[in-house]
Amino acid sequence: MQRGTWLGLKEQCSAVAESSASRKGVRRAGQQRWWEQEITVNGNIQKGELITYNLTELIKPEAYEVRLTPITRFGEGDSTIRVIKYSAPVNPHLREFHCGFEDGNICLFTQDDTDNFDWTKQSTATRDTKYTPNTGPNADRSGSKEGFYMYIETSRPRLEGEKARLLSPVFSVAPKNPYGVTNTAYCFSFYYHMYGQHIGSLNVYLRLKGQTTIENPVWSSSGNKGQHWNQARVNIHPTTSFQLIFEGIRGPGIEGDIAIDDVSIVEGECMKADQPANNLRAGAVGTLAHIWLFPVILLMSVLSHQR
Template identity: 85%
Template sequence: EFHCGFEDGNICLFTQDDTDNFDWTKQSTATRNTKYTPNTGPNADRSGSKEGFYMYIETSRPRLEGEKARLLSPVFSIAPKNPYGPTNTAYCFSFFYHMYGQHIGVLNVYLRLKGQTTIENPLWSSSGNKGQRWNEAHVNIYPITSFQLIFEGIRGPGIEGDIAIDDVSIAEGECAKQDLTTKNSVDGAVGILVHIWLFPVIVLISILSPRR
């Protein structure tokens, strides 16, 4: 099992991508510059400690909209396969994220397998203001070879767009079903409401329509 709260000096062997536009920054409330923008970013780390550390992207000038910062995890080796079990070993990947501010851009997470030179579709993605709180994400992954996780923060349209992450974990075995992150849950709920609302309207129209 792997867990990183970014408390140690080498940030658990995470590294900065040298092909992006800017870097992630290790930070705590206690060491933060008093001139920082007050309406974005965490007040404390995920545990609530003002002495604890987290990683975040600073979106003040000279950063521009659309610029990207990528943080690379160490490379993980997969567990030996059980010849009588599933083809791929399952892992539960979880982390906390903080996206507070009126100019929040996008946080993407990618899974890169050994030998891959490009990354395309994110494993997980979120955008927009989520309020002044830490949220938790759980995602099942099924790597077939050694792998690496990539956190990509994309700068939004203004300076109030700091995005932070903390307490990254990887554990063998699938995540508990109640913990799994549900994508498009809001869209799904809206879709259900639309269909419920449309049904009586369609019935009413059919009743009122003149018969030929």
């Protein structure tokens, strides 16, 4: 689990006597000291009832012991202890983020509840292409048929113009430097696949903290781009915590699947692409030819004077 998400820890009252409260204890594995807190509830907890608690005491990414003790009018009941592994948050302060959609929680990306349909996590090995063989990737970005990516399925009942929106986690930027300007530039990159005669559009928006109704366009592309993955690289300059939104729009037909893979956000602006090596070699050859050509011209000039 991760700090900041609610914990799926549930207490089930099994005692005959009704429980009116519980005592929650948390400690780092191997430590002696417990952080304890009494949790009261409205009314009595009935036998068999499930109650969910939030844990906010987790600080370092390591194992914790969680103890729950029911409290009844007759005293404390039997305690239950569970060990929970806490993993570090994706973005306590964003320096570098990479997501290939391989893990079960798809890097904490979420579906937008206000759109028409959802993005789908898929691999070529499990994707049924029987009805739409002329659209969608034939492998993930790395070339693996078992690797995963996110895509929009545009087969029926989808209609032209319908949208699927995928929301990134909320990323925190570096705090402002009171003695100078803070560099809040990030290189945002991802791979996209837009193959099929009915491809619609893929849009990316930047949403800043506190501006839930304002989405700044970052990148956009439409139409068939061929049966291959392309990379997009964009500099973004968020001034506060931010979120990125991938919006896939269904085109005029069923051969319009759009996919994304290998999303990354790295602190600092994107590096300019280096010149192709063949250009460098061509320039070097041209320089060498010029160097050798000059002595040849000079030698021919000397020979003509001697004649």
